[in-house]
Amino acid sequence: MSERYFTYRGRKMDIYSREGCEILARLWTRSGWQNRFSYNIKWLGMPVIQLPEDLLVLQELIHAVRPDWIIETGTAHGGSAVFYASILELLGRGQVLSVDVAIRGYNRRAIESHRLGRRIRLIESSSVLPSTIKVVQRHLRRNDRVMVMLDSNHTRAHVLRELGLYSKLVTPGSYLVVFDGVMEWVADAPQGKPAWRKDNPTAAIRAFLKRHPNFEVDTHYDRLGVTYCPGGFLKKKLI
Numbered sequence: 001m002s003e004r005y006f007t008y009r010g011r012k013m014d015i016y017s018r019e020g021c022e023i024l025a026r027l028w029t030r031s032g033w034q035n036r037f038s039y040n041i042k043w044l045g046m047p048v049i050q051l052p053e054d055l056l057v058l059q060e061l062i063h064a065v066r067p068d069w070i071i072e073t074g075t076a077h078g079g080s081a082v083f084y085a086s087i088l089e090l091l092g093r094g095q096v097l098s099v100d101v102a103i104r105g106y107n108r109r110a111i112e113s114h115r116l117g118r119r120i121r122l123i124e125s126s127s128v129l130p131s132t133i134k135v136v137q138r139h140l141r142r143n144d145r146v147m148v149m150l151d152s153n154h155t156r157a158h159v160l161r162e163l164g165l166y167s168k169l170v171t172p173g174s175y176l177v178v179f180d181g182v183m184e185w186v187a188d189a190p191q192g193k194p195a196w197r198k199d200n201p202t203a204a205i206r207a208f209l210k211r212h213p214n215f216e217v218d219t220h221y222d223r224l225g226v227t228y229c230p231g232g233f234l235k236k237k238l239i
């Protein structure tokens with residue numbers, strides 16, 4: 001039996017063709033999401049709720065930009081903050097500011113006692129409060145290179161508010177990464193929700209880009225196809 005061809009939406013597809021590969025990547029992402037693959041990954045001992053493919057390209061991005069600050073919304077168990085800190089440690093520069101509306105005591109202790117904890121500052125507050133933005137801004141100095149990762153509440157309205165607030169902090173040439181645009185892809189999954197067809201981070205990105213021509217989607221960083229951030233790598237243009 002040949003394992004070269006499969007049928008997709010009534011069409012015969014070749015797994016070795018570019019289009020076949022892209023379709024398989026999307027199907028794999030959706031299947032893995034339903035099976036909670038990203039909840040079974042640790043980085044240096046810390047649970048990180050990301051796909052290995054996304055972590056790999058985030059490493060590329062951090063290496064390319066070499067930021068002084070990575071501002072993250074959505075700390076959870078701290079795995080992503082420690083991941084960013086570990087790349088910054090290897091680069092010999094930069095710190096992480098991680099914002100979460102609720103940081104559990106055991107997560108805070110694990111992050112702060114981690115050997116990379118000295119590169120991480122935690123802010124416990126809602127990401128969209130003006131007071132939170134003020135605290136974040138207090139850490140940044142005039143010529144600091146800033147990158148932002150949005151991975152907190154994933155509704156369209158919340159992400160759009162975050163995009164409006166945090167895009168101002170991103171330095172030209174640097175990036176703002178929006179996570180979980182995959183929600184649009186998995187709205188029909190058994191664990192998905194039909195409302196996600198419209199209420200998702202990708203919808204927020206589309207609305208944001210209409211009013212912010214100084215940002216553009218960089219498709220280099222979601223090129224692997226297996227990603228939770230489709231169309232989510234936004235570059236702030238050099239003016």
Ligand SMILES: C[S@@+](CC[C@H](N)C(=O)[O-])C[C@H]1O[C@@H](n2cnc3c(N)ncnc32)[C@H](O)[C@@H]1O
Pocket residue numbers: 047048049050073074075076077078079080081099100101102125126127128151152153
């Ligand atoms: C998907 S998890 C973050 C995953 C983490 N970045 C990682 O990769 O391991 C989302 C987090 O966002 C936080 N969150 C939800 N609403 C928020 C808000 N309004 N402001 C800040 N954080 C929020 C939740 O408490 C939760 O810890």
